[in-house]
Amino acid sequence: MSGPVREHPLKGEFDTAAARWVRPDAADGTPGELELGFADNGLVAMRLVDDPGGTILIYTADEWEAFVGGVRDGELELAVLAADAERGGLE
Structure with a gap:
């Protein structure tokens, strides 16, 4: 531990x-x-x-703010992640 x-x-x-x-x-x-x-x-x-x-x-505080904003904007929804993967990655 x-x-x-x-x-x-x-x-x-x-x-x-x-x-x-x-x-x-x-x-x-x-x-x-x-x-x-x-x-x-x-x-x-x-x-x-x-x-x-x-x-x-x-x-960091800035990273956390960006992460929470991405969650709120739906960037981490499974369908969005799958579409990004099909296009060859995040843009």
Whole structure:
């Protein structure tokens, strides 16, 4: 199991013990499978609820804003991703 401080070579340190973690609900209202962590240094992390010591994805504030905007705009819908793959990748 990894320690509470995760080091990202480009983004800095994310302290999992000091972060404020939230667990958003799934679309059907049940507790979701992901947790989002917000650190005082502005980094945002995402991890699986069932594996808090496992892999986490670390985002800068700008990256997180772009990711959330893409989700809201439907860029991560399966049909959109499949169409992008058919065209040979993202544009």
